[in-house]
Amino acid sequence: MPLSPAVRAEIGAVVGGRHVITEPEQLRVYDCDGLTGWRATPELVALPGSTAEVQGVVRICAREGIPFVARGAGTGLSGGALPVVEGIVIVLTRMNRILEIDLASQRVVVEPGVANLDVTRAVAADGFFYAPDPSSQQVCTIGGNVAENSGGAHCLKNGFTVNHVTGLTVVLPDGEVVELGGKALDPDGPDLLGAFIGSEGTLGIATEITLRVLRRPEAVTTQLAAFGSTDAAGEAVSAIVSAGIMPAAIEMMDRLTIVAAEQAYHPGYPEGAEALLLVELDGIAVQVDQDTAAVDRICRSCGAFEVRVARDDAERALLWLGRKGAFPAMGRMSPDYYVQDGVVPRTKLPEVLRRIGELSREHGLQVGNVFHAGDGNLHPLVLYDAAKGETEAAKALAEAILGACLDVGGSLTGEHGVGVDKACSMPKMFSERDLEAFERLRRAFDPEGIANPGKVIPTPRLCGEVPGPYRQHPLELIGLGERF
């Protein structure tokens, strides 16, 4: 049902007419996020400027039964911010103020539209940083990071967004405002804060976020190790961790991504490498020195033919540029690519990488691997050409790779989120009963099902009435299925 003129006017009165978008041309800007294969045009986009305005808009949605989707910079890779047709998008980018810097408490309070890297920029001069560092950190917003529980290369040691958010002001889907946590940790009662973070916009909208910032480590080293095979590099990852060393990050790139990154950025990666590890150690200087030497030994004993340490910050930045820019660099290698986000136990890395190689050959499509090896979070990039009709084959290969991850006890997604992209794959990881339990939590926050409907939990409309476990999905059982 299209929005009535009265409702449009009412939303305009809450956020100000300038901050409502209804022109079809302009609405199209918001019709997808970083997962561009899924598109839907919303009825209206509202850009509120405060918690009270978010609350005002959500109250209208609750009263009228209008589905809403919250959105930050739109860099998400799972379609979590895909609009709902006949719904509205609430864009939080106007709420981009840093509200408080309390370094005595090591906390920073921000609005959701603040870019991830801007938090670090605000405290860097005082020797602090904000730890979660998704590759899109220049533009992705803290609100989106909260929704997705974003990680990044350095979450191996420091943890994910959920480990660095101590408090949230949340507008619930009925328009009520709650304060979860604050500057102190461990409030009484069930961990609603922990459950909210990573809920992909389905439990409400965070409008103020209290973050923990960390003291810059005394020393940092970034090491590059080149191997003759991904197997050998995978073995080195396990050997480093088993030796009791906890690097800040261990990243792996295979030959295809090394070549792409080298062509795009010239970071000086060794020639002839089938696999590279980027190992960053930080902490107390003596410990970092010892561990750097140990990582050198371990890599060489696993067959590395070159191991070197970045001499200075400039070289470190260059080595990281090749890694963090690997996805866009891949765009030069192939007209289209599809990114997966599966996780495997890190001891299974060599086995799963071999399996991905086999699957790639079986499906006749190339796969580049660039990923967070330390925590087993793979990012296989399936290369294809949509113009040649390879889209379906690419999807099939990507599905097969996810299956290989789940076969060894892994996860569908390590940091990109389920969104719409992987909702239909959820039954591969969770039983009907598990999904029904998820639905209980969702319903406690959002009884009417208006907050980002159709995401995370599979729906018949999204996934079809496929034979198998979901012919009687919980959504159907509770009568919500037809709504979507």
Added chain:
Amino acid sequence: MASVSSLEQASAALRAASAEGRTVRIGTDLDAAGMSLVLEHEAGDLTCTVEAGIRLSALAAALAPSGQRLSLDPPGDPTVGACLAGNLSGPLRHRFGAPRDLVLGVTLVLADGTIVNAGGKVVKNVAGYDLGKLVCGSRGRLAFIGRVSLRLHPAPVAAATIVVETGDPASVAAELLASQLVPSALDVLHPGRVAVLFEGGAAAVAAQVRATRALVGGDEADHSVWEESRARQAAALGRTSLAPGALRGFLEGAPAAVVRPAAGIAYLSTAARDETPEPVRLLQERVRERFDPGGVLA
């Protein structure tokens, strides 16, 4: 008091209670004492999956041969399930977090007997809602915790404790927190002392001991101060929270306390009121009603 030794038994017990309209207090009427196995421990992954009735001491003994530990040290020797349900932590909370930071996945038995899984056993996973975190602090009101997958850490090669006797513990704590030192624990034993624990390689521990003494003074001490801290925590009558930067004002108003300043948690010798804001309490109640509509879990 009934101890169950399997998920199926817990499920049957709760199903029966639901059907008969009986209430069940988890930990009192129904406990997981018979579920105490380490189901999986892959050392190279630094993870394990255990039955929730295993005590921390038994888990520590099982992990020690691999040179690993669960970095959780609340007072006493509770079960892993009790740690989650009570969100229990000890001095190591400073660096390694609370149970909610260490739990990777859970198997729960809901009040109606349904057995559900959430999370996983890998260290990084954002598929589905994090019910493993949700049940942390739930005190048995949301579900029976049956199995838990946990993140582990390497056991430290060396450790050293420094105790600083001081009339101004707030300044000592602030100096340490603003430094680049990486303590595993930092407790203010108010009044009069700050205790700091360093762990890691021998050289790094020694370097940090020297740096600490140069920064705030103090002497190397045996580790008994941590037992004292945990004992005082266990004997505390109340717990409260404070912004870490508000430590000085807090100490001025409290006669005695054990404070973990980075986390902003204080254990008090006097009773503290529940600080949960009313809207949060109502939301907690909405969650509880969804998970236990029949009000079985008391």
